[in-house]
Amino acid sequence: MDRTRPLSWRGRLRQVVALPLALVVAGVLASGTASGAAPEAEPGVPSGAMAVAAAMQPSWNLGNSLDAIPDETAWGNPPATRELFETLRAQGFRSVRIPVTWSNAQSTTAPYTIDAKFMGRVKQVVDWALAENLYVVLNMHHDSWQWIATMPADHDNVLARFTSTWTQIATTFGHSSRRLLFESVNEPTFTNADDAQKVRLLNELNTSFHRVVRQSGGRNATRLLVLPTQVCTPDQGLMDDLATTMESLRDPNLMATVHFYGFWPFSVNIAGFTRFDETVQKDMTDTFARMRDTFTSKGVPVYLGEYALLAYDYTRPGIIERGEVLKYFEAVGNEARKSKVVTALWDAGSFLERHTLQWRDPDVLAQIKSSWTTRSGTASSDLVFVPKSTPITAKTLTLNLNGTSLRGLWHGDTRLREGRDYTVSGDQLTLTATALTKLVGDRAYGVNSTIEARFSRGVPWRINVITNDAPVLSDATGTANSLTVPTRFQGDQLATMEAEYADGSAAGPANWTRFQEFYTTVRPDYPGGAIVLPPAFFEAVREGEPVTLTFHFWSGAELTYQVTTSGASVTGTAS
Structure with missing residues (x-):
């Protein structure tokens, strides 16, 4: 998105430094002057920032713990333990980001003292991670929107609190290992400020953070310091602004940070973006290219402080189809390796179950881990639907080899025979009717069997063979602006929903697209045999005006349904 960025402010800041960022880094490294002094030698810790970044890959976030409001367990995770970090290290992680919301235990008036017990708890957790030989990124997290965002209207108090907070943190951790990094602020934003003000205020925070820490x-x-863009967004203009700040500091011991949750419509399943398609892929490749061109190609490391998918949540499975999730994570790892970007998985509890220290989905973890070092083959889908009401016919998938070669297909320990059970022509993989007849067995609705496509490297691609028939919807009535539509799914799975008025305009909260956001406005209840339309959908629907819904299923089936509101009642009619 284009941004209005006044030249007057940017010009004044540019006058401070006329040298390119790469030359500044090289010059300061050579001179060893001021804040560019050579780091103190520490066994096992590289001296250069890019070398440290390489040693930190891959990374993981202790999300929704010390950053939870009002306390560590408030958002459902148990207290962090040393065993947690032992588990992460054993799984191949080399660094952790520990988000902290300091306002949980801090005076709101000068001198903004942080409670000693809370500071002690933070240090305990950091020390546990360091003891496991992990690098640690310690930050200021939800403080960004709680009080830092008010900086335009309360500049002096916010700046005083910000500098006091970092003074206390820097003092506490001043002699900790150089494997500890400080990140100035998470996703900084400023209320009621124009673009020029935002640039100036973030520059002021980052430079104040730098000064406070260095002088301590x-x-x-x-110590390696991590500086964010506005809202940690990898927009080119915002990264240019950060590069300008970093140039002005003339310090080689700096790292840039941004976040990435993918192409937003795909990341939340809205506007019909149910697949990891060319548009979603291009958004990813372009984003990493910007990181590479702006920073890493010039010797400045980038820490992708958070990445995942916005709608990936173990409490709401299926918002993004699992195979598309796997393709996304496979590609993120590849792009990060090409761009030399450190990736920190955002985990608020959806990946690692912290009570048991078990990964919720081992296949997803395997795909993420594999992506750190190599590519994996995938396919156009991990779902093959075999209708029960019609004779079984061959089914074809498109292979995404990603530089690998197909070794073959397996069903458990049994290798399927090429020619009899499947054929390969170019990138087309076809399962024969003979093989599918065996794989569906007694043809009960749902997943009958799972086969694996194994490649020359990376992890296998698992394919679910599913018996299905077209879903069947029934009429329904609801109250309080919600509706439960009785649904016989018959082995099928809901992908997305369109909603439109008779004139073709979009109906629902997202009035710019007919494809409404999954789960927020429509969600399947497979055990209950229903599709649920929650209040959030009807709150944005015009009363008395019929809305035509089109439910799209992963088998390719499309069913229409009409809903109408009248006062507090809702009626639904199957087509």
């Missing part, structure tokens, strides 16, 4: 002495004099 000890290992903080050369």
Whole structure:
């Protein structure tokens, strides 16, 4: 998105430094002057920022713990333990980001003292991670929107609190290992400020953070510091603004940070973006290219402080189809490796179950781990539907080899025979009717069997063979602006929903697209045999005006349904 960025402010800031960022880094490294002094030697810790970044890959977030409001367990996770970090290290993670909301235990008036017990708890958790030989990124997290966002209207108080907070943190951790990094602020934003003000205020926060930490002495004099863009967005203009700030600091011990949750419509399943298609892929490749061109190609490391998918949530499975999730994570790892970007998985509890220290979906973890070092083959889908009401016929998928070669297909320990059970022509993989007849067995609705496509490297691609028939919807009535539509899914799975008025305009909260956001406005209840339309959908629907819904299923089936509101009642009619 284009941004209005006044030249007057940017010009004044550019006058501070006329040298390119790469030359500044090289020059300061050579001179060892001011904040560019050579880091104190520490066994096992590289001296250069890019080398440290390489040693930190891959990374993981302790999300919704020390950043939870009002306390560590408020958002459903148990207290962090040393065993947690042992588990992460054993799984191949080399660093962790520990988000902290300091306002949980801080005076709101000068001198903004942080409670000693809370500071002690943060240090305990950091020390546990360091003891497991992990790098640690410690930050200021939800403070960004709680009080830092008010900086335009309350500049002096916010700046005073910000500098006091970092003074206390820097003092506490001044002699900690250089494997500890400080991140100035998470996703900084400013209320009621124009673009020029936002640039100026974030520059002020980042430079104040830099000054406070460097002046605190000890290992903080050369500790690697992590600076964000506005809202940690990898927009080119915002990264240029950050690059300008970093140039002005003339310090090689700096790292840029941004976040990435993918192409937003795909990341939440809205506007019909149910697949990891060319548009979604291009958004990803373009984003990493910007990181590479702006920073890493010039010797400045980038920490992708958060990445995942916005709608990936174990409490709401299926918002994004699982195979599309796997393709996304496979591609993120590839792009990060090409761009030399450190990736920190955002995990608020959806990946690692912290009570048991077990991964909720081992296949997803395997795909993420594999992507750190190599590519994996995938396919156009991980779902093959075999209708029960018609004779069984061959089914074809498109292979995404990603530089690998197909070794073959397996059903459990049994290798399927090419020619009899499947054929390959170019990138087309076809399962024969003979093989599918065996795989569907007694043809009960749902997943009958799972086969694996194995490639020359990476993880296998699992394909679910499903018996289905077209879903059947029934009429229904509802109250309080919600509706439960009785549905016989018959083995099928809901992908998305269109909603439109008779004139063709979009109906529902997202009035710019007919395809409404999954789960927020429509969600399947497979055990209950229903499709649920929650209040959020009807709150944005015009009373008395019929709305035509089109339910899209992963088998390719499309069913229409009409709903009408009248006062507090809702009626639904199957077509």
